[in-house]
Every structure is written in C-alpha cells, then in structure tokens.
Amino acid sequence: MSSNVVFYAGLVWVAGLLGVVVVRVARAETTAQRILALDLLTLILVGLLALAAGQDGRAYALEAGLALALLSFVATLAACRYYENRRPFS
Amino acid sequence: MIIVLSDILTVLxxxxxxxxxxGFVRMPDVYTQLHAASKAGFLGIVALLASTALHGDGAIITRAVLITVLLALTTPVAAHAIGRAAHRREEPMHISEAVDETVDDR
Amino acid sequence: MRAVIGSALGLGLLFMLTLASIDPVDLALGVTLGAVLVALLGRRLRLAPDGVAVAPIQRAVWFPVFLGAVFAEILVGTWDMALRVVHLRDLKHPGVVRFPIGERSEHGVAISALATTLSPGSVLLEIDWERRDLVFHFIDVSDPDRLRERFERFYDRYQRKVFP
Structure with a gap:
C-alpha cells in the first residue's frame, strides 16, 4: 500500500495522462499514430488498474488489467494488419 | 519501510x-513516437506493478508477474506491427536528416 | 504427440496462473481446454523448425544471464530515451538501418528481434529473408556501423549460448 497522498496524487496524475492521450487519439495525423495512441491508452489504463489494486489489496483490478492487456494486443495487431493490406487476416 | 519503497516505485x-x-506528444513522426510511447511505457507499468506486488498476497504477485511477462512478450510485437504497417504504407519521416537504408529498393 | 501433450499442459498451467488457484478441478479444466485448442488450431500454427540444438543445462545456466543483459539494455535505453525526450540529447538522426542476420537460426532471429525491440530506441520494421537482413528503426543512427557492431557483440556474448 502506498501512502494515501501518493496514491491519490498518482490517481489524478494518471487520469491527466489518460486525458492527454485521448486528445491525441482524436487528433492523430496518420492512422499508424492513431493505433499507437490507442495502444498507449490501454497501457496507461493497465497502470491505473495496478495502482488501484495496490491500494485495494485485492486482485480483482489486476485480473481486469490482464484481460485488458491481452485484448489491446489482439486489437492492435488486427488494426495494423487491416491498415497494412486492407484485411485483418491474410 | 515497505511503504516508503512502494511509494518510491510508484513515483518512479x-x-x-x-x-x-x-515524448509521444512531442515527437514528429510515428517511428520516433513508437520509441517513446510503447517502450518507455513498459518500464513504467512494470514499476507500478512492482510497487503493487511488494505488499500483496500470492494472488496479486502471480498476476503482477503474469502481466509483466505478458507485456514483455506483447509490447515488442505490437510495436513491430505498427512500425511495419507504417513503413509499408510509406508514412513519412519528418526529421530532415533522417537516414533510410531501404530507400533504394522502392 | 509429445508436442501436443506438452502444449496442452503448458496452456493448463497458464490457466491456473491466470486464476491463481491450486484446485485440481481447475487444472483438469485448463488442460482439457488447452488440448481442445491445440487440436483445433495445431495444424494452422506453424511452429518454427528447430535450428541448432543446445544442451538443456547450458541453456538453463545462461538464460538468466541473457535475461539480465536484456533488462540492462532496457534500463540504458529508457534512460537514453528520457534524455532525448526532455531535450538533453539531440534528436537529429533517427533512421532505418539494415542489420545482417548472420548465423542466427529462425528461432535466434525471433529472439534477437524481440530483445532488440523491447529496449527503447529501436524497433524492428521488417525481416528481409531474401537479402538476409533485419530492418530496424533506430532513434540515433549517426554511426550505423557502430550499431551493427554492438548488435553482433550482444549476440555473441549473451544470446549465442541460449538461442543460437
């Protein structure tokens, strides 16, 4: 358990980072940049869930993080393949 | 003591x-953004997970280790997929002195 | 057959880890699910042919060393990247370089690419099997030959004994 000050400050800080990345998703110049921004978004969300699990002392949040990381990996691959040759599976 | 260590890891x-x-916001093109975003992010997440696992029970530690291993295997593959897609669609590099040794096979 | 059973067992263990349980019923369920998955998908997943065989003991001894080396590379790369992001080092020479594959087997190429891509400052873009080249994007290619030399040295020192 981190001390409360660090936990809440960290929560606000990560939320700020999430906001910045959401803006970048919306305003990306190219498709690859948008995919990358989405990937980073889920990565930061996993960090947020890790922070929450640390404060909570229970593993529920980390289970969600595990699923989220797997899901974002598959989504990124599919999006890249679609962007590359207009088909998700070649 | 553990709380201080945990705090340090969280801040790190x-x-x-x-x-x-x-770095992701500042870099000009997708290739340089890849370096900053997906890889620098990986170490940050690992530090946060380590801070969580320091005082957790077995369930939390297994999950933290599992997420770390999973991310170590998936981030490079995702970065490679993005880079390859951008390279094949010939997305531009915005830094004027950039080198490209593959430019002669187009 | 041995490969199928091994994969099913491995998937079952992963299932247990994900659930963080030690219930034998869960193990049985995981192994069954794994076996069904392998039976359904096994033909479509082409496993890379083994190149050079390595003695298991040698691999077990050198694998932690290799992991440590990769982790050190990640730390150095992250530090370098951080300095570049906050303008303390210049960002004038990013670029795409070709690295020769050399003596690596198919597995070795995959591990090399994974390890190099994991450390910040380098991303694998393409594998060119015809010219036997790996195409990387580096954050600083002001001296490509030094990069190639470093890549080879890392392989010789840490990787050759584990994944040739």
Missing amino acids: GLAILTIGVY
Whole structure:
C-alpha cells in the first residue's frame, strides 16, 4: 500500500495522462499514430488498474488489467494488419 | 519501510509514464513516437506493478508477474506491427536528416 | 504427440496462473481446454523448425544471464530515451538501418528481434529473408556501423549460448 497522498496524487496524475492521450487519439495525423495512441491508452489504463489494486489489496483490478492487456494486443495487431493490406487476416 | 519503497516505485513508474506520454506528444513522426510511447511505457507499468506486488498476497504477485511477462512478450510485437504497417504504407519521416537504408529498393 | 501433450499442459498451467488457484478441478479444466485448442488450431500454427540444438543445462545456466543483459539494455535505453525526450540529447538522426542476420537460426532471429525491440530506441520494421537482413528503426543512427557492431557483440556474448 502506498501512502494515501501518493496514491491519490498518482490517481489524478494518471487520469491527466489518460486525458492527454485521448486528445491525441482524436487528433492523430496518420492512422499508424492513431493505433499507437490507442495502444498507449490501454497501457496507461493497465497502470491505473495496478495502482488501484495496490491500494485495494485485492486482485480483482489486476485480473481486469490482464484481460485488458491481452485484448489491446489482439486489437492492435488486427488494426495494423487491416491498415497494412486492407484485411485483418491474410 | 515497505511503504516508503512502494511509494518510491510508484513515483518512479509515474515519472517514466509521464516521460513516455510527453515524448509521444512531442515527437514528429510515428517511428520516433513508437520509441517513446510503447517502450518507455513498459518500464513504467512494470514499476507500478512492482510497487503493487511488494505488499500483496500470492494472488496479486502471480498476476503482477503474469502481466509483466505478458507485456514483455506483447509490447515488442505490437510495436513491430505498427512500425511495419507504417513503413509499408510509406508514412513519412519528418526529421530532415533522417537516414533510410531501404530507400533504394522502392 | 509429445508436442501436443506438452502444449496442452503448458496452456493448463497458464490457466491456473491466470486464476491463481491450486484446485485440481481447475487444472483438469485448463488442460482439457488447452488440448481442445491445440487440436483445433495445431495444424494452422506453424511452429518454427528447430535450428541448432543446445544442451538443456547450458541453456538453463545462461538464460538468466541473457535475461539480465536484456533488462540492462532496457534500463540504458529508457534512460537514453528520457534524455532525448526532455531535450538533453539531440534528436537529429533517427533512421532505418539494415542489420545482417548472420548465423542466427529462425528461432535466434525471433529472439534477437524481440530483445532488440523491447529496449527503447529501436524497433524492428521488417525481416528481409531474401537479402538476409533485419530492418530496424533506430532513434540515433549517426554511426550505423557502430550499431551493427554492438548488435553482433550482444549476440555473441549473451544470446549465442541460449538461442543460437
């Protein structure tokens, strides 16, 4: 358990980072940049869930993080393949 | 003692994540953004997970280790997929002195 | 057959880890699910042919060393990247370089690419099997030959004994 000050400050800080990345998703110049921004978004969300699990002392949040990381990996691959040759599976 | 260590790891992770996001916002093209975003992010997440696992029970530690291994295997593959797609669609590099040794096979 | 059973067992263990349980019923369920998955998908997943065989003991001894080396590379790369992001080092020479594959087997190429891509400052873009080249994007290619030399040295020192 981190001390409360660090936990809440960290929560606000990560939320700020999430906001910045959401803006970048919306305003990306190219498709690859948008995919990358989405990937980073889920990565930061996993960090947020890790922070929450640390404060909570229970593993529920980390289970969600595990699923989220797997899901974002598959989504990124599919999006890249679609962007590359207009088909998700070649 | 453990709380102090945990705090230090949390702050370290947040700092690395912040640098990753700042680099992502600042870099001009997708290739340089890849370096800053997905990879600098990985170490930040690992630091946050380590801070969580320091005082957790078995369930939390297994999950933290599992997420770390999973991310170590998936982030490079995702970065490679993005880079390859951008390279094949010939997305531009915005830094004027950039080198490209593959330019002669187009 | 041995490969199928091994994969099913491995998937079952992963299932247990994900659930963080030690219930034998869960193990049985995981192994069954794994076996069904392998039976359904096994033909479509082409496993890379084994190149050079390595003695298991040698691999077990050198694998932690290799992991440590990769982790050190990640730390150095992250530090370098952080300095570049906050303008303390210049960002004038990013670029795409070709690295020769050399003596690596198919597995070795995959591990090399994974390890190099994991450390910040380098991303694998393409594998060119015809010219036997790996195409990387580096954050600083002001001296490509030094990069190639470093890549080879890392392989010789840490990787050759584990994944040739």
